[in-house]
């Protein structure tokens with residue numbers, strides 16, 4: 001990494017690093033970088049240590065040079081790096097970080113909540129990312145979306161989310177959309193509404209709420225029943241390429 005880029009990327013706080021994954025980049029061996037900090041507060045989020053500032057402050061920071069030194073040694077073994085969070089695009093030095101990964105020859109996937117349309121477009125235009133995953137939290141209406149992101153949505157950010165979704169629908173980049181199913185936030189009709197709003201999408205995955213100890217919203221939440229998910233899939237498949245990811 002050049003000195004200039006190293007200095008800038010050091011500003012980006014990394015909250016976790018997974019050295020190897022067989023699942024997170026389609027068909028490739030990948031490593032996963034978790035950036036710390038997020039502008040949303042999705043009640044069902046199960047990584048509070050990457051979202052809530054009071055927990056982030058007390059958590060271990062992963063030195064960026066450890067990541068690059070690990071990746072450098074495994075360049076011939078690992079194909080891709082998945083950058084996720086938290087929300088990676090809140091870090092203005094993200095493009096520098098990714099540029100360095102690209103210069104090492106890795107494919108790069110970005111998982112984002114779509115709230116920074118400008119950065120997403122730049123990363124795609126500059127060919128810095130090869131795969132994008134956007135979480136669609138709820139039907140694309142302000143009230144429902146706001147509830148699903150913890151009441152922190154502004155009209156501007158909501159506009160960005162919609163623009164990011166549309167960008168992927170029109171772009172040639174490989175991508176997927178996905179939604180985490182939560183009884184307290186979604187009905188079957190909500191999910192079908194999302195299906196209709198992304199008609200023609202390459203891939204749309206539904207994943208059920210994970211039962212974990214602690215969600216960002218601090219409340220107990222309920223996953224969907226398997227038969228309810230099957231019902232959604234039966235109808236949703238008539239609209240879009242939707243799959244259940246267990």
Ligand code: SF4
Pocket residue numbers: 038039040041042044045046047051085086087113216
């Ligand atoms: S699930 Fe929501 S709160 Fe958690 S990291 Fe993603 S966007 Fe942020």
